[in-house]
Amino acid sequence: MVNIKGWSNDEIARKIAIDIPDGSYVNLGIGLPELVAANIPEGKEIIFHTENGLLGVGPPPPPGQEDDELINAGKKPVTAIPGACFFHHADSFAMIRGGHIDYCVLGAFQVSESGDLANWSTGELNAIPAVGGAMDLVAGVPNIFIIMQHITKTGQPKIVRQCTYPLTGRQVVKTIYTNLAVIDVTPHGLEVREIHSGMDRETLQNLTEASLSFRS
Amino acid sequence: MINKVVVTAAEAVADIFDGAKIMIGGFGEAGSPIELIHALIDQGAKNLTVISNNTGNGHVGLAALIENLQVKKMICSFPRTAQSVVFPELYAKGMIELELVPQGTLAERIRAGGAGIPAFYTPTTIGTPLAEGKEIRHIDGKSYVLEYALKADFALIKCKTADRYGNLLYNKTARNFGPIMCMAAKTSIVQTSSLVEPGEIDPENVVTPGIFVKRVVKISNPLSENQLLRENRRYPW
Numbered sequence: 001m002v003n004i005k006g007w008s009n010d011e012i013a014r015k016i017a018i019d020i021p022d023g024s025y026v027n028l029g030i031g032l033p034e035l036v037a038a039n040i041p042e043g044k045e046i047i048f049h050t051e052n053g054l055l056g057v058g059p060p061p062p063p064g065q066e067d068d069e070l071i072n073a074g075k076k077p078v079t080a081i082p083g084a085c086f087f088h089h090a091d092s093f094a095m096i097r098g099g100h101i102d103y104c105v106l107g108a109f110q111v112s113e114s115g116d117l118a119n120w121s122t123g124e125l126n127a128i129p130a131v132g133g134a135m136d137l138v139a140g141v142p143n144i145f146i147i148m149q150h151i152t153k154t155g156q157p158k159i160v161r162q163c164t165y166p167l168t169g170r171q172v173v174k175t176i177y178t179n180l181a182v183i184d185v186t187p188h189g190l191e192v193r194e195i196h197s198g199m200d201r202e203t204l205q206n207l208t209e210a211s212l213s214f215r216s
Numbered sequence: 217m218i219n220k221v222v223v224t225a226a227e228a229v230a231d232i233f234d235g236a237k238i239m240i241g242g243f244g245e246a247g248s249p250i251e252l253i254h255a256l257i258d259q260g261a262k263n264l265t266v267i268s269n270n271t272g273n274g275h276v277g278l279a280a281l282i283e284n285l286q287v288k289k290m291i292c293s294f295p296r297t298a299q300s301v302v303f304p305e306l307y308a309k310g311m312i313e314l315e316l317v318p319q320g321t322l323a324e325r326i327r328a329g330g331a332g333i334p335a336f337y338t339p340t341t342i343g344t345p346l347a348e349g350k351e352i353r354h355i356d357g358k359s360y361v362l363e364y365a366l367k368a369d370f371a372l373i374k375c376k377t378a379d380r381y382g383n384l385l386y387n388k389t390a391r392n393f394g395p396i397m398c399m400a401a402k403t404s405i406v407q408t409s410s411l412v413e414p415g416e417i418d419p420e421n422v423v424t425p426g427i428f429v430k431r432v433v434k435i436s437n438p439l440s441e442n443q444l445l446r447e448n449r450r451y452p453w
Contacts, residue, residue: 051319052243053389068245068442069390075244075297086388088395088423089243089269090327093320097340116343128304129316132294135346136320139339170343 004203006150006179006196014039015194016105016145016177024102025049025095027137030074032147033105049101051133053092056084073133096133097140104141106134108148108176110163113210115173115185117146118165131168138169150178150207157209159183159190180204183212191215220382220432221411225255228405228433232261232370239326239371239397240268240278244297245441247390249374249407250277252433254451256372257284267291267326267366269319269393271303275450277441282306289313291366293322299445318346321363323396328365330399330428335364371401374438375424378408379415382429383422391423398428407435 007015013035020026020036027049028034038059040046048057050072057072058079066077080086095101110118117138120131138144151157159176175193176183181204182194192214195204205212222228229252232238238256242248257280264287271290272279279302281287295303295314306312317325318340328336337360341347351362373394376387384406386394398404411434 050389052246053392067388068440069247070388071244071246075246080388086386086391088391089319089323089393090396093323097320097324097338126308128296128307128314130294130296131316131318131346133319135318135344136340139342140320167344 004180004196004198006198009035010039012147012177012179015182016147017041019145019175020046020103022046025055025100027051027096027101027104027141029104029106029134029137032107034074036105036147049092049095050078051092051096051137053087053089054078054080054084055087055095056081058084093133093136096136099140099142101141103143103145104137105145105147106137108146108158109165110158110160111146111173111176112160112163113190115171116163117144117168117173118163119168121166123166134168138172143174144172146173146176148176148178150180157207160209180207189213219380220426220429221380222431222433225251225407225433225435226258228252228431229255229259229372232256232259234261235263236261236369237265237267237367239368239393239401240266241371241373241392241394241397242278243269243389243392245273246388247374247386247392247394248277248441249372250439250441251435252372252374252405252407253277253281257281257286257451260286262286263288265289265291267322267368269293269322270297271295271300273297273299273441274445274448275302276444277451279303280451282312285311287312289315291315291317291322293317293319316346322366323393325363325366326393326396326400329367330396333365335362337361338363366400368397368401369403371397371404373398373404373406375406375408377410377412377417378406378429378432379412379417379426380432381414382406382424382426382432383414383417384408384424384429385417385421386423395424398424403430404428405431405433407433407438409436409438410434
């Protein structure tokens with residue numbers, strides 16, 4: 001197995017932060033996607049939405065100043081920026097489903113070559129299913145960015161021809177950002193926009209089940 | 217005279233009956249009406265269907281209600297979180313039913329229930345296992361799934377400020393499901409940290425209009441679920 005670390009999680013998050021235009025309304029998924037907030041370049045104004053009812057999510061509070069009733073979708077304490085607003089869940093998901101949120105960054109178990117996303121269940125028989133807001137986000141937000149490791153911990157490809165895990169949504173992913181490459185989902189398949197300097201095309205393809213084309 | 221204020225949580229939940237459908241506000245810790253839930257545990261109604269985003273944490277609040285075997289079915293979007301131990305155990309033993317609903321669909325089903333809309337079409341779940349067996353409609357070249365409204369006999373809600381008409385203000389992200397659950401339940405029961413005279417809440421700022429609220433009970437210093445979890449508390453104490 002090829003042992004390539006590639007970009008750090010912060011470096012991946014930074015690439016996403018650069019690709020999100022100034023003035024965007026953005027929803028960040030739980031976990032890795034949360035790194036994007038801290039990596040927004042100076043001078044860019046991005047409004048972060050959290051689906052539990054806050055537009056204008058600020059950085060985490062200093063220790064000791066956490067408020068049990070000011071949290072994000074991952075149930076972690078956050079702050080509200082000046083100009084933030086609170087709203088109920090139906091309004092929050094109207095923002096999502098109604099196409100008002102411009103970008104959403106999510107993690108993934110698998111992404112297919114046509115942009116199908118599987119990120120809510122590994123389909124294990126005895127696991128308790130839990131879905132949260134993932135299906136609403138991919139149904140309503142026009143630009144879905146995925147941040148993830150290129151392969152699983154056991155070396156299995158996560159970018160596949162067809163997802164084997166239950167889908168979150170069909171043909172919803174716009175761009176995949178991994179530790180090894182940045183890959184756009186296009187009408188003619190997956191197109192590599194950027195590749196890590198320690199990677200060559202052949203190795204990247206070997207770590208990817210779906211076939212890749214390369215923008216030269 | 218209209219006065220929706222009742223004195224104790226016990227009095228507020230006294231008429232909740234066996235088999236009732238109950239919406240319980242809160243997203244994780246934020247907005248969970250712990251005192252009302254504990255009063256319902258003391259009251260003892262059984263075979264309840266509970267509609268709530270999560271299934272509670274540790275052994276207090278909603279988790280304690282489930283642990284006390286009062287809940288026959290949960291309708292929620294995210295039944296397992298880091299600190300939920302009770303629901304997973306009962307679910308594994310087949311002792312509790314689960315209807316899994318995406319969070320936004322859950323919110324809209326509740327909103328629709330309160331707004332007199334029996335069902336609606338949504339793009340959420342199209343192409344996924346959660347759309348299986350549901351009616352699909354094609355509108356303007358896109359596919360949508362039919363979802364039915366949710367209503368309830370009771371709602372248990374936490375807010376920050378209320379008056380005797382039932383006008384409500386919430387606190388930050390603790391608002392979450394409160395406003396729509398108050399609309400969708402026949403009898404919405406609200407615990408508030410502060411009770412003010414009519415007119416003290418600026419009419420421009422009222423979040424839940426009093427018409428959606430049946431009972432208000434003042435709980436001045438509500439328990440913090442996080443604090444109870446840190447202390448490893450269990451209800452009944």
